[in-house]
Structure formats: structure tokens, C-alpha cells
Amino acid sequence: MMISANLSAIFYLISGILFILALRGLSSPDTSRQGNYFGIIGMIIAIIVTFLSVGNFSVSIFYVLAFLLIGGSVGAYIAFKIPMTAMPELVAGFHSLVGLAAVFVAISAFLNPEVFGLGTVGSIKIASLIEMSLGASIGAITFTGSVIAFLKLRGIMSGSPITFFGQHYLNLLLGLSLVGLIYYLCVTQSNNLFWTIIAISFLVGILLIIPIGGADMPVVISMLNSYSGWAAAGIGFTLENSALIITGALVGSSGAILSYIMCKGMNRSFFNVILGGWGATEESIKSSSKEQKPVKSGNSDDAAFLMKNASSVIIVPGYGMAVAQAQHALREMVDALKKNGVKVTYAIHPVAGRMPGHMNVLLAEANVPYDEVFELEEINNDFANCDVAYVIGANDVTNPVAKSDPQSPIYGMPILDVEKSKSVLFVKRSLSPGYAGIDNDLFYRDNTLMLFADAKKMTEDIIKSL
Numbered sequence: 001m002m003i004s005a006n007l008s009a010i011f012y013l014i015s016g017i018l019f020i021l022a023l024r025g026l027s028s029p030d031t032s033r034q035g036n037y038f039g040i041i042g043m044i045i046a047i048i049v050t051f052l053s054v055g056n057f058s059v060s061i062f063y064v065l066a067f068l069l070i071g072g073s074v075g076a077y078i079a080f081k082i083p084m085t086a087m088p089e090l091v092a093g094f095h096s097l098v099g100l101a102a103v104f105v106a107i108s109a110f111l112n113p114e115v116f117g118l119g120t121v122g123s124i125k126i127a128s129l130i131e132m133s134l135g136a137s138i139g140a141i142t143f144t145g146s147v148i149a150f151l152k153l154r155g156i157m158s159g160s161p162i163t164f165f166g167q168h169y170l171n172l173l174l175g176l177s178l179v180g181l182i183y184y185l186c187v188t189q190s191n192n193l194f195w196t197i198i199a200i201s202f203l204v205g206i207l208l209i210i211p212i213g214g215a216d217m218p219v220v221i222s223m224l225n226s227y228s229g230w231a232a233a234g235i236g237f238t239l240e241n242s243a244l245i246i247t248g249a250l251v252g253s254s255g256a257i258l259s260y261i262m263c264k265g266m267n268r269s270f271f272n273v274i275l276g277g278w279g280a281t282e283e284s285i286k287s288s289s290k291e292q293k294p295v296k297s298g299n300s301d302d303a304a305f306l307m308k309n310a311s312s313v314i315i316v317p318g319y320g321m322a323v324a325q326a327q328h329a330l331r332e333m334v335d336a337l338k339k340n341g342v343k344v345t346y347a348i349h350p351v352a353g354r355m356p357g358h359m360n361v362l363l364a365e366a367n368v369p370y371d372e373v374f375e376l377e378e379i380n381n382d383f384a385n386c387d388v389a390y391v392i393g394a395n396d397v398t399n400p401v402a403k404s405d406p407q408s409p410i411y412g413m414p415i416l417d418v419e420k421s422k423s424v425l426f427v428k429r430s431l432s433p434g435y436a437g438i439d440n441d442l443f444y445r446d447n448t449l450m451l452f453a454d455a456k457k458m459t460e461d462i463i464k465s466l
Contacts, residue, residue, distance in 0.1 A: 003052045009242060011049040016246035018042030023254055030370065046243040083325070087361075088221060088354030089153040095224045096146035099205075102139030102231035103198060106132040109238050110194055116239060126186050128238055133182045133194070135234030137201040142227040144205030149220050152209075153354050161409060162210040174204050218351040218358070219262050226255025262350055295431065298449040300458060303390075303425050304465035306449075310387035310423075312343045314379065316416055317359045318352050320393010320428060324455035327366040330392065333459050334368075336466045345382070346373045347416050349397035380417050389421035391442075392455050393428065399440045408438060424448040427455050 003011075018038045025035020047068075051061075082090050109116045109132050110124070118128040151157035178200055185193045212220055229251025236244030263269065307313050315334065321327060334344045346368065352359045363373060383389060391398055398418045402410045418424055419442055426448055433439050442448055451458050 003049070005053075008049050008053045011045055012241075012243040012246070015042040015046040015049070015243050016250075018045070019247055019250050023250060046247070050241070050243070088217070088358065089150050091221055091355055092146045092149040092153055092224065095221075095228045096143045096150065098228040099139040099142030099146060099231055102135050102228075102235045103143065105235045106136035106139065106238065107198075109235075110136075110191075118238070122189050124189060129186050129189065130182065131234050131237040133185055133197055135231055135238060136194075136198055137178055137182070138227055138234060139231035140198050140201030141205040141208065142224055142231050144202045145209045145220075145227070146205075146224050148206055148209040149217065149224060153217060161212060167207070167211060171204065171207055174200055174207070178204070217354055218356050219259055221355040222255055222259040222262060224255075226252050226259060229253070229255055258356060262356065295443050295450050296446075296448065297452055298425075299451070300453075300461035301465050302449060303451055303458075304462045306423050306425065307337055307342065307388050307390065307462070308340055308466055310342055312345075312382075312386050313337060313388045313390060314383060314386045314421070315344065315346045316389060316391040316394045316398060316418060317346065317348070317363065318392060318394025318397065319354060319358075320395075320455045322353055322358065322362055323393065324457075326392060326456035326459050327362045327368075329456050329459040329463065331363075331366040331368055333463050333466070336463055340466070344372070345379065347376070347379045347383075348373060349376050349394065349416055352394055352397050376414060376416060380414075383417045383420040386421040388423045388425060389418045391418055391424060391426045392459070395428070395433070395440055396438070398442055399438065401438065401441050404441075410438065418442060419445055419447070422447065425451055427451045427453065427458050429454065 019042045022035045022039030022042060025031040025033075025038055027035075078090065109118060109128070111121070113119050113121060113124045113128070116128075119125050148157065178197060181193055181197050181200070184190075185197065209220060229248045231248070233245050233248025233252055236242070236246075236248050315330065317327070317330070321330065337344050346363060348359050350356070353362075360373065364370075394416070396410055398416050399410060400415070400419050401408045402413045402415045405411055424442065424445065424447055426443065428450065429452065431439075431443060431450075443450060453461075
């Protein structure tokens, strides 16, 4: 069975509309589930139409179906088994696969242009050469960049920025080289130039991500998401597949917009971000280490007493909550405090966790009411009138050094003004630095009581003492 080009275009348009509705649904926690369904239906339609548009169901098509089944099965298994704590590195890993797929398709189109209707070897359409070169280059950058992000998020590679002398100039030189090589590829259609473009792009992906510190990793995830979308769109033009173009453009543009919003919220330069240029300098890294001072520590009884007798409590969740899977216990603690007449709200930093919206997803999983969750701009002024701030594993996003030390890697990044609360309860296993690799001045403040324990265990013990 084969469908006409006009009918294919209509179904691709429908899938594109569903993708737009998916993005719209995902913009709000209330409609996120519906948005996911729209995206799933749109992708199913796009896949079926693509198969029906081929028309030649030779033996090779069954190999494609077999690999599709294998890949879908692996994806489904991962989706059911992956813990929420590993979601950031999973997203980074999937971005790498999108980039690598774009590279493979570009290589296939370059080596076998006749199959794709792009001309013949050595005589490929100029427009197609530009499209596949850009798709391959962006895809290669996305692949290696996402691999580095995965390694950092997984803890296999240090989250501290890796910098060296002349790094930015090298990136600039490689970027200009890619532009020049793509131009000469269009002139000569040389195989060696095409492979050189891919090799340099792989290197650029590494160099763009290694200078980025852990505190900025959520922006990296968003940025790589954008890159993967543009890579897919570039290949979509090469294949003349409207569904791929629409999907890639939607992912690319939405990722870029999200990156811009996050950069604005973090006081970062958007252009520095997309060029991988906002990592800390060697001087800032050296100056980030600090001699540890004495701290005040307490237990669950102390914490329960302070919160039970408070009129207002602000919960500040971070990656420590995700690691300990403490969101359900946190919800129980909040319910107990409410029964005692305590006003409780949640404060979410834009980059809390390891990816955009990480904390929001975890709190939603615990059925925390949306109207109790506030973003940084909405709640930051409330800390000055707050009796107790309960910080559960949020390190870098609460560090006052971001406002006071120009040499710090996180200087200029807006933080939650937790230190202004009358009392701060900070749940943490130890005094180890956060993902950005710097010490937190909040630990040593007179109004801070450190609760050294697993976040879930400590929260459960507090519940027993309330």
C-alpha cells in the first residue's frame, strides 16, 4: 500500500499540529499528561505515513521494522525502569542519540545521493550539500556535547569547569574552519572534506561543554535539546520530509527559547551559553575553595521544634531531595505542619536539580498542589519574613557567594535568598561542595542549623517528632 504525496502532506500537517499541541500542553503541569498524549499520537502518525510513503516494501523494509521494534522496546524498558534521579543524564543520553542519528543519515545521503533523489556522487545539489553538512555538523556537536554532559551528570567526569589558555580562540578558529570547509565542500564535493567536517564537529562538541560548570548544567540540557532539534530539521530538508522539518524546528526553537529564558533568569549571556563560553576561569576555580569553618548541627527533634512553632515555613528542594527520593516524605511533613496551623510554601530555583523543571516534576509526583509552588521571582522577597527555611539538598542555588564574590564561578547568578530567613534548616549528608565545586557560605551563618543525614530519613524522623 502506498499513499500519494498530497495525502502524505496532509497527515504530516496533522502530526505537526499535534506536536504544537504537545508543546502547549507541556507548558503547564495541569495539561502535561495531555500534551504527552498529543506528542505520542503525532509521532505514530508521522512514522506510519513515512513507511507508507516509501512504496517499495522490499526485504530491507523488514530490517527497518526489526530495528524499530528493538529500539522501541529498549526505549520502553528504560522509560519504565529509569528512576527520576537519573532523568537528567537520560535526557542528555537521548540527545546524543538524536545527534548521532542525524550524522548517520547525512553520511548515507552523501554516499548514496541517488537513493534520496539528491543527484549523483560528485554531482549533488548545492542546497542539499549545505543542508546535509549543517545537519551532520550540528548533529556531531550535539552527540559529543551530550556525551560530555552525560558523563558530568553521572559523576563519571568532574562537574567542575575544564579550561585552558586560548580555549575560546580555538573554538572560534574551529567554528570558522567549519564554515570554510562547508563552502569548499559545495565547490569540490570531496569525500575527505565531508569527513573532516564531521571530525571537527565532534571535537567542537567536546570543547563547548567541558568549560561549563555544574551549576549551569540545566541550561546545557536545554541548549543541547535545541541543537538536536536543529540537527533533525537540517536532515529533514535533505530528506524532504516535512514532519521531520516541523518537529526539528519546534524542538530547536522551543529549546532555544527555554535556554534564553533560563539565561535571563540566571543573569547569563545567551550568546555565551550557545557558544560554550561562560564557564569559570582558572582563577575563579582556584579561588572557589575555602577553608571550612565550624558549623552548628542539630537533629530531627530540633528541626521539628523550630518548624512546629513557626508561623511560616518555606521548603527549598534541590538535587539532594531527588537523590534520596524524599518528595513523598516531604509532602507528609508539610501536611503535618499544616495541621499545626503553619503556612508552608515551596521555592523553586530555575536550575535546581540537573535539568529544567526537575523539581517541579518530583513535587508533582508527590501530588504537591501547584498553587503552593513558586518560582524564584515570585517568592524570593518572602524569605525576609519567613520563620524557617527548610533546604533539602539545594546547594549552589542558595549560596550567598553568588552575590558577593566576583571570582566565584556562580557570581551574578540569582539565588534564593534563604539566608534572610530567621532560621535555616539545611539537610545535607556532609559539608561537601555542590555540583559547581564551591563551598556554600550559608553553612556557616549564625542562623543556619545543619542536619547531617539522608534527606528522606531526616524528613521522616521530623514527621515522627511533630
